Amino acid sequence: MSTTTSNGPALRLPEKHYLNATYGIRSWLLTTDHKRIALLYLASVTFFFFIGGFFAMMIRLHLLTPSGYLLSADAYNRMFTMHGVAMIFFFLIPSIPAVLGNFLIPLMIGAKDLAFPKINLLSWYIYIVGGAFTLYSMVTGGLDTGWTFYTPLSTVYSNSAVAPAVVGIFITGFSSILTGLNFLVTVHTMRAPGMTWFRLPLFVWAHYATSVVMILGTPVVAITLALAGMERLFGLGFFNPAMGGDPILFQHLFWFYSHPAVYIMILPAMGVISELIPTFARKKLFGYHFVAAASLAIAVIGFLVWTHHMFLTGQSTYAALAFSFLTFLVAIPSAVKTFNWTATLFGGSISFDTPMLYAFGFLGLFLIGGLTGLFLGCLGIDMHVHDTYFVVAHFHYIMVGGAVMGYLGGLHFWWPKITGRMYPEWLARIAALILFVGFNLTFFPQFVLGYLGMPRRYHVYPPEFQVYNVMSTAGASILAVGYLLPMIYLTWAAFYGKVAGENPWPATGLEWKTPSPPPTENFEETPVVTWDAYDFHNRPDLGLDVPGHPAAVPTHGDD
Amino acid sequence: MHRTGELYGQFKTLEQQKETATLGMWIFLVTEVLFFGGMFLTYTVNRHMYFTAFGVGGNMLDLRLGATNTVVLIASSFTMAMSVWSAQTNRKKLLPLCLILTLVLGCAFLGIKYVEYKQKFDHHLVPGHSFDLTYRINHPAPGDDPSELENERKEIEDALRTEAPGNPQQALTALNAHAQLYFSLYFGNTGVHALHMVVGAGLLIWVIKESFKGRFSASYNTPIEIIGLYWHFVDIVWIYLFALLYLINRHPV
Numbered sequence: 001m002s003t004t005t006s007n008g009p010a011l012r013l014p015e016k017h018y019l020n021a022t023y024g025i026r027s028w029l030l031t032t033d034h035k036r037i038a039l040l041y042l043a044s045v046t047f048f049f050f051i052g053g054f055f056a057m058m059i060r061l062h063l064l065t066p067s068g069y070l071l072s073a074d075a076y077n078r079m080f081t082m083h084g085v086a087m088i089f090f091f092l093i094p095s096i097p098a099v100l101g102n103f104l105i106p107l108m109i110g111a112k113d114l115a116f117p118k119i120n121l122l123s124w125y126i127y128i129v130g131g132a133f134t135l136y137s138m139v140t141g142g143l144d145t146g147w148t149f150y151t152p153l154s155t156v157y158s159n160s161a162v163a164p165a166v167v168g169i170f171i172t173g174f175s176s177i178l179t180g181l182n183f184l185v186t187v188h189t190m191r192a193p194g195m196t197w198f199r200l201p202l203f204v205w206a207h208y209a210t211s212v213v214m215i216l217g218t219p220v221v222a223i224t225l226a227l228a229g230m231e232r233l234f235g236l237g238f239f240n241p242a243m244g245g246d247p248i249l250f251q252h253l254f255w256f257y258s259h260p261a262v263y264i265m266i267l268p269a270m271g272v273i274s275e276l277i278p279t280f281a282r283k284k285l286f287g288y289h290f291v292a293a294a295s296l297a298i299a300v301i302g303f304l305v306w307t308h309h310m311f312l313t314g315q316s317t318y319a320a321l322a323f324s325f326l327t328f329l330v331a332i333p334s335a336v337k338t339f340n341w342t343a344t345l346f347g348g349s350i351s352f353d354t355p356m357l358y359a360f361g362f363l364g365l366f367l368i369g370g371l372t373g374l375f376l377g378c379l380g381i382d383m384h385v386h387d388t389y390f391v392v393a394h395f396h397y398i399m400v401g402g403a404v405m406g407y408l409g410g411l412h413f414w415w416p417k418i419t420g421r422m423y424p425e426w427l428a429r430i431a432a433l434i435l436f437v438g439f440n441l442t443f444f445p446q447f448v449l450g451y452l453g454m455p456r457r458y459h460v461y462p463p464e465f466q467v468y469n470v471m472s473t474a475g476a477s478i479l480a481v482g483y484l485l486p487m488i489y490l491t492w493a494a495f496y497g498k499v500a501g502e503n504p505w506p507a508t509g510l511e512w513k514t515p516s517p518p519p520t521e522n523f524e525e526t527p528v529v530t531w532d533a534y535d536f537h538n539r540p541d542l543g544l545d546v547p548g549h550p551a552a553v554p555t556h557g558d559d
Numbered sequence: 560m561h562r563t564g565e566l567y568g569q570f571k572t573l574e575q576q577k578e579t580a581t582l583g584m585w586i587f588l589v590t591e592v593l594f595f596g597g598m599f600l601t602y603t604v605n606r607h608m609y610f611t612a613f614g615v616g617g618n619m620l621d622l623r624l625g626a627t628n629t630v631v632l633i634a635s636s637f638t639m640a641m642s643v644w645s646a647q648t649n650r651k652k653l654l655p656l657c658l659i660l661t662l663v664l665g666c667a668f669l670g671i672k673y674v675e676y677k678q679k680f681d682h683h684l685v686p687g688h689s690f691d692l693t694y695r696i697n698h699p700a701p702g703d704d705p706s707e708l709e710n711e712r713k714e715i716e717d718a719l720r721t722e723a724p725g726n727p728q729q730a731l732t733a734l735n736a737h738a739q740l741y742f743s744l745y746f747g748n749t750g751v752h753a754l755h756m757v758v759g760a761g762l763l764i765w766v767i768k769e770s771f772k773g774r775f776s777a778s779y780n781t782p783i784e785i786i787g788l789y790w791h792f793v794d795i796v797w798i799y800l801f802a803l804l805y806l807i808n809r810h811p812v
Contacts, residue, residue, distance in 0.1 A: 237736070
């Protein structure tokens, strides 16, 4: 249970912590401890990640050859639909907020728990029930409508198991709403003494903005899917043109949520990056207030851009122009963040631990994903690349290159806090590298494919596109290895890793001022905050050698 | 988190707990606004596209029952407000009485809604294969008021003239389809609203039980307050529904 580092005293796990406070399956399934609920979420989103990943592999294997011999056209439609449904609704949206956010927000603000612990547990059960419905749809034939459920295909013509999937996603939406509600209230009313709004870590600000999107967007998609579900089950005509309904209205309502949903995925990842960069550059984050405000700006502007998914539906040119302009506006706060992260690196004392590798990966991939988003927001280019692999590549750079890199970076960074033990550093660095290479090999060729005109969602393609598809499939195989590795060694490290101690990096957040793993009530006594976020200079307790600061006492030899 | 008295472990003071619960309820109501908002938008778009057919649909609703229900619900809001006031001012006998009155009025609303729904079933105004706007005027029931039927006939004939002039059969098909959209939205909106009423009734039953035990007082009345917020919100939704579904383009009966 104990181990020694080369230059410090023996580190021990605390005797009593949230993991060994109580035992038994009931103590987990009925827990109201936000840290345990985060682990429940971790297990369930990982499950869905590998289900979605399986479908992705089927897609890529099928596309290895131009005529596609692996799947029938119909089965192919089902594969990409279920890949999207599993990944978006059951992995990406809950991943960082429900796992890392759940675990960390109370710790970061110095609270004993979220404002509504029982509602937190309820939201996990809602997620599980919704997931069960969707799994039922997947095993009883799957669905083939695309994750967007466009009507009247989804409500009238599709012969697949649409109804249980729609019910499942409808239900899961409430899990997201309750998580967002819980976070918002917690940040407002549960902060420790001295933890003012502008001392909050940017991870918390990012989750605040995410929660705003969750509570304002999710109810709209819930009612939209409810109407579509009623249409399918009872033959009503809200979105069915044959009965006087309006299918474009469905698209408006759907994207009113589903575009902001992209920000539900990327904002928390940005929050993670805002923690990683100052920690591993040993420097206060540049322009704290601007990064915090940029999160809110992205959340707000994100609600005003949804019809850029519908430029080709015949909407008014003037509306398209306005939405194109608003789409460009989102780039401003995103760029503010990117520039501020980069500026933080300037003159910093940078160390290349695994979380930082993910942060660097995020910066590069998000940059490409974000800039190609501008191409797509531009009306003329969108006409050309609409519904091609260019779009697929763009959103995978944001969602996988951005959100998943952020998620993995965060998991590595806080794994010592979650489990009390370190992951194997070198293996982790290699895995991060494999992921980066595999990711780019998978998705960069898809930009080319899309630019050359290969449409998305087709199960066959002209032979001249094969070389790019082979590259993409090869990359996907590397990517699969890259994802399996962390799952294996992080699980191993949770039991057998080196004991981490309270603050192994060291980092400045409140979550690092309590034992790892933390006790059930998070802090032995309520902390009082007297410092700003990421302020390495006024934190002699971190034991860093900060030049020019006499109070700092160097004890670590590694930097 | 364990509880000491009324204070849950994650909070330091009862004030903090109350502030948190109240903010939580307000945010929940915001999500509800967006939830109903999606349906209101669908309604608005369709009302704009099929103004005539929606007018016919609206005129087929029973204004007397709708208006009665509005009064019943506003009265229940009053008794709910009285409940909050009695809790805040420590009137421990008055509190359960007001809560029970609120519950009774809420159930009365649902009862009247049932009568209305039944009427629509009888008149073949439920969306589906047997939907027929003209069913009632062609199959009058013994107790029907002849002048009301005459009004309905005129209403439909006027609408047919605007839907597809010169082709009565096509006009009737179109009118039926569009009126069906109206009734889909009518049942969708009022159905979801009624579901909220049922949830509210369940919450009321719980606080009535607790109030008999004397749990609520001037120093602790958070559940009453936030259930009150919820109840008033559901009332307000009805006020909008009543105006949108019953009153727009209403002709004098």
